[in-house]
Amino acid sequence: MNILTVKGLTKRYPNFLLEDISFAVPEGKIMGLIGKNGAGKSTTLKSILNLVNPDHGTIEMFGMDFRKNEERCKQDLGVVLGGIDFYNHKKLADITAVTKAFYKNWDNRAYQKYINEFSLLTHKKVKELSSGMKVKYMLALALSHNAKLLILDEPTSGLDPVSRDDILELFRQLVESKNISILFSTHITSDLEKCADYITYIKDGKLLKSAEKSDFIKSFQHLKEADDKADLSLEEIMIRTERRRYNV
Numbered sequence: 406m407n408i409l410t411v412k413g414l415t416k417r418y419p420n421f422l423l424e425d426i427s428f429a430v431p432e433g434k435i436m437g438l439i440g441k442n443g444a445g446k447s448t449t450l451k452s453i454l455n456l457v458n459p460d461h462g463t464i465e466m467f468g469m470d471f472r473k474n475e476e477r478c479k480q481d482l483g484v485v486l487g488g489i490d491f492y493n494h495k496k497l498a499d500i501t502a503v504t505k506a507f508y509k510n511w512d513n514r515a516y517q518k519y520i521n522e523f524s525l526l527t528h529k530k531v532k533e534l535s536s537g538m539k540v541k542y543m544l545a546l547a548l549s550h551n552a553k554l555l556i557l558d559e560p561t562s563g564l565d566p567v568s569r570d571d572i573l574e575l576f577r578q579l580v581e582s583k584n585i586s587i588l589f590s591t592h593i594t595s596d597l598e599k600c601a602d603y604i605t606y607i608k609d610g611k612l613l614k615s616a617e618k619s620d621f622i623k624s625f626q627h628l629k630e631a632d633d634k635a636d637l638s639l640e641e642i643m644i645r646t647e648r649r650r651y652n653v
């Protein structure tokens with residue numbers, strides 16, 4: 406069963422066109438949304454969530470039309486877009502108090518468990534947290550209302566390799582122990598090697614490929630050159646697909 410199905414998503418900006426994006430996230434799986442800077446990853450996520458107004462396309466979430474059931478869907482959805490830096494001077498406890506009022510199925514015991522598990526101190530202000538801790542706090546909030554789908558925009562960007570590995574490991578554990586589904590954007594291919602089940606690749610606003618990871622990798626092996634012995638890695642696939650020739 407697919408937890409999220411995106412069909413024909415199109416968004417036109419004056420200097421950019423996100424065109425006819427379609428893909429699906431199966432239940433209990435991690436989908437990595439990849440593309441270089443400016444490819445349209447954030448625009449895709451914001452269009453899915455109705456944070457920008459797409460020109461075309463349908464979004465089915467939890468078997469419902471997202472646009473017609475937005476408030477219901479949001480109860481089971483955890484979203485981390487662009488961090489919480491605009492709450493820099495707020496204490497975590499204060500942000501939590503505002504957040505929990507929004508969710509019908511807020512679970513205080515679960516919240517306390519994740520706060521302890523992630524070693525978060527709720528009397529601290531957002532600006533006192535490391536980047537990895539901020540991501541963990543956002544995840545703690547999402548998990549405390551039993552979100553079934555997490556949509557995360559570049560959750561690992563700006564993290565050091567150890568913190569990145571820690572967050573990716575946490576994603577895998579969440580998927581395996583709680584059957585949560587995750588859609589996250591990144592331009593860091595090693596994130597996907599480590600933890601994605603499926604990959605959707607957007608290039609210049611267009612969908613290049615969306616497939617299960619090993620099928621995805623297989624489908625790009627025509628980019629191999631004579632002296633390539635092993636299969637191309639995701640990094641090589643992306644570099645070769647995006648490489649430009651300069652007339653200098």
Ligand SMILES: Nc1ncnc2c1ncn2[C@@H]1O[C@H](COP(=O)(O)OP(=O)(O)OP(=O)(O)O)[C@@H](O)[C@H]1O
Nearest residue numbers: 418419421440441442443444445446447448449592
């Ligand atoms: N509100 C907006 N108005 C006009 N153009 C926009 C707007 N938001 C994004 N764009 C343009 O859409 C294009 C895609 O941007 P987007 O942020 O979706 O890319 P991205 O793949 O998430 O990039 P990055 O990895 O750098 O975050 C860019 O050319 C950007 O300038």
